[in-house]
Amino acid sequence: MDEAAAALGLYPGQKAADATALVPGLTIADADPDGDVEALQALGDWCVRYSPAVAPDAPDGLVMDVTGVTHLWGGEAALLDDLIARLAANGIPAKTAIADTVGAAWALARFSDERIAPPGGQGPLLEPLPVAALRLDEESAAQLPRLGLTRIGRLMKLPRAQLTRRFGAGVVLRLDQALGRTEEALAFRRPATPWFERIAFADPISAPEDLARAAADITALLCARLEREGKGARRFEVAFHRLDGKVQVAAAGLSLASRNPARIAKLIAPRLDVIDPGFGIEVVTIVAEAVEPISPRQQRLDADREAAAEEGLAPLIDRLTNRLGEERVWRAGPFESHVPERSVVRRPPLSQHETARPWDPERPRPVRLFRRPEAIEAMAPVPDDPPIQFRWRGRLHRVRRAEGPERIGEEWWKKPIDDVAPDHVRDYYRVEDEAGGRFWIFRAGLYCADVPTKWWLHGLFG
Amino acid sequence: MPSSRNDRLAGLKVRIAALEAGTRTAGAVLPFGDPRVDECLPGGGLGLGRWHEFTGEGVEVETAAAAASFVAALARPLAARGQIVWVVRRDDLFAPGLAGLGLPPERVIGVCARDEAEALMVLEDALATVGVVAAVGEVEGVDLTAGRRLQLACERQGATGLVIRRRPYGGVSRRSVGSAAASRWKISPAPSEPLPGEPGLGAPRWRVELERTRGGRAGGWTMELNEASHGAHPFRVVCDLADRGLAPEEPFRRAG
Numbered sequence: 001m002d003e004a005a006a007a008l009g010l011y012p013g014q015k016a017a018d019a020t021a022l023v024p025g026l027t028i029a030d031a032d033p034d035g036d037v038e039a040l041q042a043l044g045d046w047c048v049r050y051s052p053a054v055a056p057d058a059p060d061g062l063v064m065d066v067t068g069v070t071h072l073w074g075g076e077a078a079l080l081d082d083l084i085a086r087l088a089a090n091g092i093p094a095k096t097a098i099a100d101t102v103g104a105a106w107a108l109a110r111f112s113d114e115r116i117a118p119p120g121g122q123g124p125l126l127e128p129l130p131v132a133a134l135r136l137d138e139e140s141a142a143q144l145p146r147l148g149l150t151r152i153g154r155l156m157k158l159p160r161a162q163l164t165r166r167f168g169a170g171v172v173l174r175l176d177q178a179l180g181r182t183e184e185a186l187a188f189r190r191p192a193t194p195w196f197e198r199i200a201f202a203d204p205i206s207a208p209e210d211l212a213r214a215a216a217d218i219t220a221l222l223c224a225r226l227e228r229e230g231k232g233a234r235r236f237e238v239a240f241h242r243l244d245g246k247v248q249v250a251a252a253g254l255s256l257a258s259r260n261p262a263r264i265a266k267l268i269a270p271r272l273d274v275i276d277p278g279f280g281i282e283v284v285t286i287v288a289e290a291v292e293p294i295s296p297r298q299q300r301l302d303a304d305r306e307a308a309a310e311e312g313l314a315p316l317i318d319r320l321t322n323r324l325g326e327e328r329v330w331r332a333g334p335f336e337s338h339v340p341e342r343s344v345v346r347r348p349p350l351s352q353h354e355t356a357r358p359w360d361p362e363r364p365r366p367v368r369l370f371r372r373p374e375a376i377e378a379m380a381p382v383p384d385d386p387p388i389q390f391r392w393r394g395r396l397h398r399v400r401r402a403e404g405p406e407r408i409g410e411e412w413w414k415k416p417i418d419d420v421a422p423d424h425v426r427d428y429y430r431v432e433d434e435a436g437g438r439f440w441i442f443r444a445g446l447y448c449a450d451v452p453t454k455w456w457l458h459g460l461f462g
Numbered sequence: 463m464p465s466s467r468n469d470r471l472a473g474l475k476v477r478i479a480a481l482e483a484g485t486r487t488a489g490a491v492l493p494f495g496d497p498r499v500d501e502c503l504p505g506g507g508l509g510l511g512r513w514h515e516f517t518g519e520g521v522e523v524e525t526a527a528a529a530a531s532f533v534a535a536l537a538r539p540l541a542a543r544g545q546i547v548w549v550v551r552r553d554d555l556f557a558p559g560l561a562g563l564g565l566p567p568e569r570v571i572g573v574c575a576r577d578e579a580e581a582l583m584v585l586e587d588a589l590a591t592v593g594v595v596a597a598v599g600e601v602e603g604v605d606l607t608a609g610r611r612l613q614l615a616c617e618r619q620g621a622t623g624l625v626i627r628r629r630p631y632g633g634v635s636r637r638s639v640g641s642a643a644a645s646r647w648k649i650s651p652a653p654s655e656p657l658p659g660e661p662g663l664g665a666p667r668w669r670v671e672l673e674r675t676r677g678g679r680a681g682g683w684t685m686e687l688n689e690a691s692h693g694a695h696p697f698r699v700v701c702d703l704a705d706r707g708l709a710p711e712e713p714f715r716r717a718g
Contacts, residue, residue, distance in 0.1 A: 462531020
């Protein structure tokens with residue numbers, strides 16, 4: 001509801017027919033609650049330029065935790081001015097207030113001209129406001145004025161026990177929340193992190209080298225703070241805020257927590273290619289996640305020549321994981337399963353984990369295991385004996401030596417009982433052909449005289 | 463005039479030699495522990511801080527199973543000193559198999575590259591990293607430029623490159639190009655010989671042809687895997703006449 005509409009005598013909740021009667025040329029659009037929520041979310045994302053802790057407060061509000069960030073704008077009033085001006089520039093009329101509590105800020109923004117409540121001083125400012133400013137449910141909001149309790153100040157003077165008895169716990173709770181006597185939980189757009197830095201530019205930047213330098217500068221800022229507090233982080237997200245309000249993020253993950261700005265900037269640099277500066281970037285912010293304490297390392301005396309194994313390896317793993325993707329860099333470990341394709345588990349190379357029992361050295365395993373076993377035509381005249389020859393990829397291999405079978409059953413305890421069948425048993429043989437090639441083949445199912453048996457090649461020993 | 467030119471030439475040669483000496487690592491080698499092999503190799507073993515090439519033929523060009531198992535066993539003594547990065551393009555390397563050849567899983571980092579260029583890049587990156595003692599790369603081929611880059615990466619920290627030539631998805635062969643590898647080996651499987659009276663298969667054997675090595679001689683041997691408990695060297699050279707038994711001669715004949 002903007003001023004132009006109010007001047008014409010329109011108000012929220014008015015019937016459409018009444019409104020058209022009042023303003024004949026009125027364009028009427030259907031309410032779109034989903035669209036409103038989305039727009040509010042988008043506005044919340046945009047507000048991250050001010051503080052990382054933004055909570056959408058449907059249907060028409062945003063709550064921001066500006067603790068510790070107002071100095072970046074030169075004070076609370078300056079922050080509000082900046083916010084209002086920018087919203088207005090984007091065609092969004094808004095009212096704002098800063099107070100100790102969410103309740104007080106909510107009330108001041110909507111019902112008062114006071115914009116900033118001094119710390120602990122929200123009480124006197126709230127007193128003259130109507131009770132509706134307490135975010136009450138509809139019933140109480142209607143009933144209180146009927147009893148003459150129109151102002152919050154009146155309500156504050158009443159004994160709490162009576163209030164609770166007459167109107168339920170809701171009214172007292174809202175009053176306490178507004179005055180800061182009780183806690184209030186907010187669902188922030190993302191958890192508030194103290195590991196946040198921001199650089200604003202007088203002139204928007206857009207050249208790729210400027211973006212890289214800005215990313216490096218802001219990383220150095222945050223890393224200096226991490227260094228002071230003896231912490232490191234495993235994920236860094238640099239967000240570029242464009243003039244038109246769009247936000248683009250370049251992120252980098254590390255396998256070991258770090259606060260080495262050069263290293264982190266190097267990981268972020270390749271991600272900058274996809275950042276489209278549009279008409280220019282005016283603000284860059286950085287957030288560190290997975291912050292954990294790391295102990296400062298003693299520099300070795302021969303530091304230029306040698307570094308600890310982890311120091312060299314961790315950056316390599318980070319480079320590879322960031323470039324290729326997490327699933328493409330791994331360290332294999334044993335997994336307790338006798339089914340060959342399930343006996344290996346892949347983990348991030350530097351992660352700490354408890355070790356399972358190692359693979360049984362008495363059961364030889366091939367160096368190459370095919371993802372899908374390849375069908376072979378095998379000739380095995382004797383039941384439960386390895387084949388005497390087989391054809392794989394069009395070539396005939398005469399079996400010279402063989403050993404087995406190693407019978408590997410399915411993990412029947414993981415399946416419904418109806419799916420368990422003896423055909424799923426595999427009898428593995430290790431066979432060697434005349435040229436010395438060593439193969440891992442298996443017969444699917446038990447030997448059955450009248451059914452042709454199926455043979456598969458599952459892997460290759462070198 | 464000619465004399466001053468000769469002087470300048472001589473001076474340049476001295477400077478070049480000094481520059482080259484700076485980049486070369488002192489000749490650390492990984493001996494095979496058998497004089498028949500070691501005397502063919504410069505320095506008496508596989509040169510560390512260099513890169514070596516392993517090829518196969520026939521179906522091995524696509525699977526490279528013999529080369530992979532040979533390289534895994536070869537890298538066994540190195541695994542005690544640091545990490546081994548194994549770069550593949552086709553994701554069929556099976557860690558229990560490597561463990562069976564003596565490469566413990568906690569020493570091997572697997573990387574699956576999307577294409578040839580990426581595999582070479584990862585290989586180069588890994589070789590230049592502190593803490594990586596060897597990097598194994600399964601690639602189709604290494605041209606002269608890439609080979610030179612690998613060599614420079616090897617010299618950074620003295621890591622050893624082990625390049626397995628493999629076309630992981632088959633297809634037409636690339637034109638064979640000259641290579642800057644310190645040595646070039648051809649690995650094919652060889653029939654195993656179980657101990658007398660024992661059933662089944664014996665320890666894995668390979669037919670190993672040293673095709674080319676800088677500053678050494680070519681040679682060919684049949685090698686058998688030495689169990690880790692039987693000494694530091696991963697291979698035992700099998701005497702061709704006595705140990706080979708009745709294995710047919712035919713498969714070992716060179717294709718030409």
